[in-house]
Amino acid sequence: MSKPKIALIIGSTRKSRFADIPAQWMLAQAKARTDIEVELVDLRDFDLPLFDEVASNLWAPSSDPRAVAWQKKIAEFDGYIFVVAEYNRSITGALKNALDQSYVDWNRKPFTAIAYGSVGGTRALEHLRLIGVELMMVPTRNAVHLGMADFFKVHPGLGGSGNMADVEANLLPAAQASLDELVWWANATKAARG
Template sequence: MSKPVLQIVVASTRPGRVGLPVGEWMLDEAVEHKGFEPELVDLAEVGLPLLDEPNHPRLRRYEHRHTKDWSARVDRADAFVFVIPEYNHGFNAAIKNALDYLYQEWQHKPVGFVSYGGVAGGTRALQMLKPVVAALKMVPLVEAVNIPFVRNFLDDEQRLRPSEAMTEAAAVMLDELARMSAALRPLRESGAEG
Protein backbone atom coordinates (compact mmCIF):
# COMPACT_ATOMS: atom_id res chain seq x y z
CA MET A 1 0.00 0.00 0.00
CA SER A 2 1.33 3.42 -0.90
CA LYS A 3 1.97 6.04 1.73
CA PRO A 4 -0.76 8.62 2.35
CA VAL A 5 -0.27 11.99 0.68
CA LEU A 6 0.28 14.77 3.21
CA GLN A 7 -0.08 18.30 1.91
CA ILE A 8 1.59 21.01 3.96
CA VAL A 9 -0.31 24.17 3.04
CA VAL A 10 1.46 27.48 3.58
CA ALA A 11 -1.39 29.92 4.16
CA SER A 12 0.38 33.28 4.15
CA THR A 13 0.76 34.94 0.76
CA ARG A 14 2.20 38.31 1.68
CA PRO A 15 5.72 39.47 0.72
CA GLY A 16 8.20 38.99 3.57
CA ARG A 17 6.14 36.23 5.13
CA VAL A 18 7.51 33.83 7.69
CA GLY A 19 5.15 31.06 6.62
CA LEU A 20 7.34 29.71 3.84
CA PRO A 21 10.36 28.87 6.03
CA VAL A 22 7.98 27.41 8.64
CA GLY A 23 6.34 25.29 5.94
CA GLU A 24 9.71 24.16 4.57
CA TRP A 25 10.74 23.08 8.07
CA MET A 26 7.48 21.14 8.45
CA LEU A 27 8.11 19.48 5.08
CA ASP A 28 11.55 18.36 6.33
CA GLU A 29 9.91 16.95 9.48
CA ALA A 30 7.35 15.05 7.39
CA VAL A 31 10.07 13.60 5.16
CA GLU A 32 12.02 12.47 8.23
CA HIS A 33 8.83 10.96 9.72
CA LYS A 34 8.63 8.57 6.74
CA GLY A 35 4.90 7.94 7.21
CA PHE A 36 3.75 10.08 4.30
CA GLU A 37 4.35 11.17 0.78
CA PRO A 38 4.67 14.86 1.73
CA GLU A 39 4.35 17.84 -0.55
CA LEU A 40 4.47 21.58 0.04
CA VAL A 41 1.50 23.60 -1.22
CA ASP A 42 2.19 27.33 -1.21
CA LEU A 43 -0.99 29.39 -1.54
CA ALA A 44 1.10 32.27 -2.89
CA GLU A 45 2.06 30.04 -5.85
CA VAL A 46 -1.43 28.54 -6.21
CA GLY A 47 -2.66 32.13 -6.65
CA LEU A 48 -6.40 31.64 -6.24
CA PRO A 49 -8.41 34.82 -6.87
CA LEU A 50 -11.13 35.74 -4.42
CA LEU A 51 -13.76 33.02 -4.82
CA ASP A 52 -15.17 33.48 -8.31
CA GLU A 53 -17.13 30.29 -9.04
CA PRO A 54 -20.84 30.80 -9.80
CA ASN A 55 -21.92 27.37 -8.50
CA HIS A 56 -21.87 26.18 -4.91
CA PRO A 57 -18.74 24.09 -4.24
CA ARG A 58 -20.81 21.09 -3.06
CA LEU A 59 -22.01 20.67 -6.67
CA ARG A 60 -18.42 20.31 -7.92
CA ARG A 61 -19.33 22.02 -11.19
CA TYR A 62 -16.31 24.24 -11.59
CA GLU A 63 -15.97 26.64 -14.48
CA HIS A 64 -12.49 28.07 -14.01
CA ARG A 65 -9.19 26.32 -14.71
CA HIS A 66 -7.69 27.53 -11.39
CA THR A 67 -10.55 25.88 -9.49
CA LYS A 68 -10.28 22.62 -11.43
CA ASP A 69 -6.53 22.52 -10.76
CA TRP A 70 -7.06 23.31 -7.06
CA SER A 71 -9.74 20.62 -6.84
CA ALA A 72 -7.46 17.97 -8.36
CA ARG A 73 -4.61 18.93 -6.07
CA VAL A 74 -6.62 18.81 -2.85
CA ASP A 75 -8.50 15.70 -3.94
CA ARG A 76 -5.34 13.58 -4.06
CA ALA A 77 -4.38 14.43 -0.46
CA ASP A 78 -5.11 12.12 2.46
CA ALA A 79 -4.13 14.54 5.22
CA PHE A 80 -3.08 18.15 5.69
CA VAL A 81 -0.97 20.41 7.83
CA PHE A 82 -2.03 24.05 7.62
CA VAL A 83 0.80 26.46 8.36
CA ILE A 84 -1.09 29.54 9.50
CA PRO A 85 -0.21 33.01 10.69
CA GLU A 86 -2.27 35.00 13.13
CA TYR A 87 -3.48 38.34 11.79
CA ASN A 88 -5.44 40.57 14.19
CA HIS A 89 -6.39 37.67 16.49
CA GLY A 90 -7.62 35.53 13.57
CA PHE A 91 -6.64 33.49 10.55
CA ASN A 92 -5.72 35.11 7.26
CA ALA A 93 -8.04 35.52 4.28
CA ALA A 94 -6.03 33.34 1.87
CA ILE A 95 -6.61 30.13 3.84
CA LYS A 96 -10.35 30.83 4.18
CA ASN A 97 -10.61 31.56 0.46
CA ALA A 98 -8.73 28.35 -0.41
CA LEU A 99 -11.03 26.32 1.83
CA ASP A 100 -14.21 27.94 0.50
CA TYR A 101 -13.42 27.04 -3.12
CA LEU A 102 -14.04 23.33 -2.48
CA TYR A 103 -16.24 21.05 -0.41
CA GLN A 104 -16.13 17.32 -1.17
CA GLU A 105 -12.37 17.36 -1.71
CA TRP A 106 -11.75 18.24 1.96
CA GLN A 107 -14.07 15.65 3.49
CA HIS A 108 -12.90 12.91 5.85
CA LYS A 109 -9.33 14.12 5.94
CA PRO A 110 -7.43 14.96 9.11
CA VAL A 111 -5.74 18.31 9.48
CA GLY A 112 -2.98 19.37 11.82
CA PHE A 113 -1.88 22.94 12.41
CA VAL A 114 1.41 24.75 12.68
CA SER A 115 0.50 28.21 13.90
CA TYR A 116 2.85 31.10 14.45
CA GLY A 117 2.83 34.71 15.49
CA GLY A 118 3.75 36.82 18.48
CA VAL A 119 3.15 36.00 22.12
CA ALA A 120 0.10 33.81 21.41
CA GLY A 121 1.93 31.68 18.83
CA GLY A 122 -1.00 31.82 16.44
CA THR A 123 -3.29 29.90 18.80
CA ARG A 124 -6.19 32.33 18.38
CA ALA A 125 -6.12 31.85 14.60
CA LEU A 126 -5.95 28.08 15.06
CA GLN A 127 -8.99 28.02 17.35
CA MET A 128 -10.99 30.17 14.95
CA LEU A 129 -10.13 27.93 12.00
CA LYS A 130 -11.21 24.66 13.67
CA PRO A 131 -14.99 25.20 13.21
CA VAL A 132 -14.38 26.16 9.57
CA VAL A 133 -12.60 22.89 8.78
CA ALA A 134 -15.15 20.93 10.81
CA ALA A 135 -17.92 22.39 8.64
CA LEU A 136 -16.09 20.88 5.65
CA LYS A 137 -16.14 17.46 7.39
CA MET A 138 -12.42 17.58 8.03
CA VAL A 139 -11.08 16.27 11.33
CA PRO A 140 -8.94 18.85 13.15
CA LEU A 141 -6.34 17.38 15.47
CA VAL A 142 -5.75 18.43 19.04
CA GLU A 143 -2.02 17.94 18.51
CA ALA A 144 -0.43 21.05 17.00
CA VAL A 145 2.76 23.07 16.78
CA ASN A 146 2.46 26.63 18.09
CA ILE A 147 5.40 28.98 17.53
CA PRO A 148 5.42 32.17 19.63
CA PHE A 149 7.77 34.98 18.59
CA VAL A 150 8.47 33.07 15.41
CA ARG A 151 11.11 35.49 14.08
CA ASN A 152 13.35 34.49 16.98
CA PHE A 153 13.65 31.06 15.35
CA LEU A 154 14.86 32.32 11.96
CA ASP A 155 18.55 32.32 11.13
CA ASP A 156 20.39 34.77 8.87
CA GLU A 157 19.33 32.80 5.78
CA GLN A 158 15.67 32.99 6.89
CA ARG A 159 15.52 29.27 7.66
CA LEU A 160 13.60 28.09 10.69
CA ARG A 161 15.74 26.68 13.48
CA PRO A 162 13.22 24.94 15.73
CA SER A 163 13.40 24.39 19.45
CA GLU A 164 13.35 20.86 20.81
CA ALA A 165 9.75 21.40 21.93
CA MET A 166 8.71 22.35 18.38
CA THR A 167 10.38 19.27 16.90
CA GLU A 168 8.74 17.01 19.50
CA ALA A 169 5.32 18.59 18.89
CA ALA A 170 5.71 18.08 15.14
CA ALA A 171 6.54 14.39 15.61
CA VAL A 172 3.51 13.83 17.86
CA MET A 173 1.24 15.65 15.40
CA LEU A 174 2.57 13.63 12.43
CA ASP A 175 2.04 10.37 14.32
CA GLU A 176 -1.57 11.33 14.99
CA LEU A 177 -2.11 12.46 11.39
CA ALA A 178 -0.91 9.03 10.21
CA ARG A 179 -3.29 7.25 12.59
CA MET A 180 -6.26 9.46 11.70
CA SER A 181 -5.57 9.25 7.98
CA ALA A 182 -5.66 5.46 8.19
CA ALA A 183 -8.80 5.47 10.34
CA LEU A 184 -10.64 7.79 7.95
CA ARG A 185 -9.53 5.99 4.77
CA PRO A 186 -12.73 3.86 4.55
CA LEU A 187 -14.86 7.01 4.57
CA ARG A 188 -12.74 8.60 1.83
CA GLU A 189 -12.80 5.43 -0.27
CA SER A 190 -16.57 4.99 0.04
CA GLY A 191 -16.92 8.36 -1.63
CA ALA A 192 -17.96 11.70 -0.26
CA GLU A 193 -21.42 13.09 -0.83
CA GLY A 194 -22.32 13.28 -4.50
Protein backbone atom coordinates in the same frame (compact mmCIF):
# COMPACT_ATOMS: atom_id res chain seq x y z
CA MET B 1 -2.87 0.10 1.58
CA SER B 2 -0.44 2.71 0.28
CA LYS B 3 1.01 5.42 2.50
CA PRO B 4 -1.18 8.48 2.99
CA LYS B 5 -0.30 11.42 0.76
CA ILE B 6 -0.15 14.66 2.75
CA ALA B 7 -0.06 18.26 1.50
CA LEU B 8 1.83 20.85 3.52
CA ILE B 9 -0.04 24.02 2.55
CA ILE B 10 1.58 27.43 3.00
CA GLY B 11 -1.33 29.69 3.94
CA SER B 12 0.28 33.11 3.45
CA THR B 13 1.03 34.74 0.10
CA ARG B 14 2.67 38.03 1.11
CA LYS B 15 6.05 38.82 -0.44
CA SER B 16 7.46 39.45 3.03
CA ARG B 17 5.95 36.33 4.59
CA PHE B 18 7.72 34.41 7.34
CA ALA B 19 5.88 31.20 6.43
CA ASP B 20 8.65 29.69 4.32
CA ILE B 21 10.90 29.18 7.35
CA PRO B 22 8.47 27.12 9.49
CA ALA B 23 7.13 25.43 6.34
CA GLN B 24 10.55 24.10 5.38
CA TRP B 25 11.19 22.97 8.96
CA MET B 26 7.85 21.15 9.18
CA LEU B 27 8.38 19.66 5.72
CA ALA B 28 11.70 18.22 6.92
CA GLN B 29 10.00 16.70 9.97
CA ALA B 30 7.32 15.09 7.79
CA LYS B 31 9.76 13.87 5.14
CA ALA B 32 11.88 12.19 7.83
CA ARG B 33 8.99 9.77 8.41
CA THR B 34 8.49 6.54 6.49
CA ASP B 35 4.72 6.30 7.01
CA ILE B 36 3.58 9.22 4.82
CA GLU B 37 4.41 10.96 1.56
CA VAL B 38 4.39 14.75 1.79
CA GLU B 39 4.30 17.50 -0.83
CA LEU B 40 4.64 21.25 -0.37
CA VAL B 41 1.66 23.16 -1.78
CA ASP B 42 2.17 26.93 -1.90
CA LEU B 43 -0.87 29.16 -2.37
CA ARG B 44 1.37 31.53 -4.33
CA ASP B 45 1.51 28.91 -7.08
CA PHE B 46 -2.26 29.08 -7.60
CA ASP B 47 -3.83 32.17 -9.10
CA LEU B 48 -7.04 31.76 -7.14
CA PRO B 49 -9.71 34.39 -7.72
CA LEU B 50 -11.79 35.59 -4.81
CA PHE B 51 -14.57 33.04 -4.37
CA ASP B 52 -17.28 34.04 -6.83
CA GLU B 53 -19.15 30.85 -7.67
CA VAL B 54 -22.89 30.31 -7.45
CA ALA B 55 -22.23 27.90 -4.55
CA SER B 56 -19.53 25.59 -3.26
CA ASN B 57 -18.68 22.55 -5.35
CA LEU B 58 -20.85 20.52 -2.98
CA TRP B 59 -23.88 22.02 -4.75
CA ALA B 60 -22.66 23.10 -8.18
CA PRO B 61 -19.54 22.56 -10.27
CA SER B 62 -17.13 25.50 -10.18
CA SER B 63 -16.96 27.52 -13.38
CA ASP B 64 -13.55 29.17 -12.96
CA PRO B 65 -10.79 26.89 -14.29
CA ARG B 66 -8.42 28.20 -11.59
CA ALA B 67 -10.79 26.97 -8.89
CA VAL B 68 -11.17 23.63 -10.66
CA ALA B 69 -7.37 23.24 -10.86
CA TRP B 70 -7.14 23.96 -7.11
CA GLN B 71 -9.87 21.41 -6.36
CA LYS B 72 -8.05 18.76 -8.40
CA LYS B 73 -4.84 19.46 -6.53
CA ILE B 74 -6.48 19.26 -3.10
CA ALA B 75 -8.27 16.04 -4.09
CA GLU B 76 -4.88 14.31 -4.55
CA PHE B 77 -4.23 14.23 -0.80
CA ASP B 78 -5.33 12.14 2.17
CA GLY B 79 -4.57 14.83 4.74
CA TYR B 80 -3.06 18.24 5.25
CA ILE B 81 -0.57 20.21 7.32
CA PHE B 82 -1.35 23.92 7.24
CA VAL B 83 1.24 26.62 7.86
CA VAL B 84 -0.95 29.12 9.70
CA ALA B 85 -0.02 32.76 10.12
CA GLU B 86 -2.20 34.64 12.59
CA TYR B 87 -3.53 37.87 11.10
CA ASN B 88 -5.69 39.91 13.46
CA ARG B 89 -6.70 36.84 15.48
CA SER B 90 -7.59 34.70 12.48
CA ILE B 91 -6.19 32.98 9.39
CA THR B 92 -5.06 34.89 6.32
CA GLY B 93 -7.60 35.96 3.74
CA ALA B 94 -5.67 33.93 1.16
CA LEU B 95 -6.07 30.73 3.18
CA LYS B 96 -9.77 31.36 3.84
CA ASN B 97 -10.33 31.94 0.13
CA ALA B 98 -8.44 28.74 -0.75
CA LEU B 99 -10.57 26.78 1.71
CA ASP B 100 -13.76 28.28 0.27
CA GLN B 101 -12.78 27.41 -3.32
CA SER B 102 -13.43 23.74 -2.62
CA TYR B 103 -15.67 21.69 -0.40
CA VAL B 104 -15.97 18.05 -1.36
CA ASP B 105 -12.22 17.68 -1.89
CA TRP B 106 -11.52 18.45 1.80
CA ASN B 107 -14.21 16.08 3.11
CA ARG B 108 -13.34 13.29 5.53
CA LYS B 109 -9.64 14.11 5.61
CA PRO B 110 -7.57 15.12 8.64
CA PHE B 111 -5.35 18.13 9.18
CA THR B 112 -2.83 19.48 11.62
CA ALA B 113 -0.83 22.69 11.55
CA ILE B 114 2.23 24.66 12.45
CA ALA B 115 0.97 28.05 13.59
CA TYR B 116 2.74 31.26 14.49
CA GLY B 117 1.92 34.75 15.64
CA SER B 118 0.53 36.19 18.82
CA VAL B 119 0.16 33.39 21.38
CA GLY B 120 1.61 30.91 18.90
CA GLY B 121 -1.10 31.37 16.30
CA THR B 122 -3.59 29.68 18.63
CA ARG B 123 -6.54 31.92 17.78
CA ALA B 124 -5.98 31.55 14.03
CA LEU B 125 -5.71 27.79 14.36
CA GLU B 126 -8.94 27.66 16.36
CA HIS B 127 -10.67 29.49 13.49
CA LEU B 128 -9.15 27.03 11.02
CA ARG B 129 -10.43 24.12 13.10
CA LEU B 130 -13.97 25.56 13.05
CA ILE B 131 -13.78 26.02 9.28
CA GLY B 132 -12.42 22.49 8.95
CA VAL B 133 -15.38 21.06 10.83
CA GLU B 134 -17.75 22.79 8.38
CA LEU B 135 -15.73 21.31 5.50
CA MET B 136 -16.22 17.87 7.07
CA MET B 137 -12.50 17.60 7.88
CA VAL B 138 -10.93 15.99 10.94
CA PRO B 139 -8.93 18.58 12.91
CA THR B 140 -6.30 16.99 15.11
CA ARG B 141 -5.89 17.88 18.75
CA ASN B 142 -2.13 18.37 18.46
CA ALA B 143 -0.39 21.11 16.50
CA VAL B 144 2.90 23.00 16.56
CA HIS B 145 2.73 26.52 17.98
CA LEU B 146 5.62 28.92 17.45
CA GLY B 147 5.15 31.35 20.36
CA MET B 148 6.23 34.96 20.32
CA ALA B 149 9.58 34.49 22.07
CA ASP B 150 10.58 31.78 19.58
CA PHE B 151 9.02 33.71 16.71
CA PHE B 152 11.21 36.75 17.44
CA LYS B 153 14.25 34.53 17.89
CA VAL B 154 13.78 33.11 14.37
CA HIS B 155 12.08 35.84 12.27
CA PRO B 156 14.87 37.47 10.24
CA GLY B 157 12.83 40.63 9.59
CA LEU B 158 12.54 41.17 13.34
CA GLY B 159 16.19 40.59 14.20
CA GLY B 160 16.01 36.82 14.42
CA SER B 161 18.37 34.24 13.00
CA GLY B 162 16.13 32.76 10.29
CA ASN B 163 17.09 29.33 11.64
CA MET B 164 14.45 27.07 13.17
CA ALA B 165 17.23 25.00 14.75
CA ASP B 166 17.48 27.78 17.34
CA VAL B 167 14.03 26.85 18.71
CA GLU B 168 13.73 23.26 17.52
CA ALA B 169 13.98 21.72 20.99
CA ASN B 170 10.81 23.60 21.95
CA LEU B 171 8.91 22.35 18.88
CA LEU B 172 9.98 18.75 18.24
CA PRO B 173 7.67 17.07 20.78
CA ALA B 174 4.65 18.89 19.34
CA ALA B 175 5.71 18.11 15.78
CA GLN B 176 6.08 14.41 16.59
CA ALA B 177 2.70 14.27 18.33
CA SER B 178 1.00 16.21 15.53
CA LEU B 179 2.39 14.01 12.79
CA ASP B 180 1.64 10.81 14.71
CA GLU B 181 -1.97 11.89 15.12
CA LEU B 182 -2.25 13.05 11.51
CA VAL B 183 -0.95 9.71 10.23
CA TRP B 184 -3.38 7.76 12.43
CA TRP B 185 -6.36 9.78 11.18
CA ALA B 186 -5.13 9.77 7.58
CA ASN B 187 -4.95 5.98 7.59
CA ALA B 188 -8.34 5.65 9.29
CA THR B 189 -10.15 8.09 7.00
CA LYS B 190 -8.44 6.75 3.89
CA ALA B 191 -9.61 3.24 4.73
CA ALA B 192 -13.13 4.50 5.45
CA ARG B 193 -13.28 6.51 2.21
CA GLY B 194 -12.09 3.42 0.30
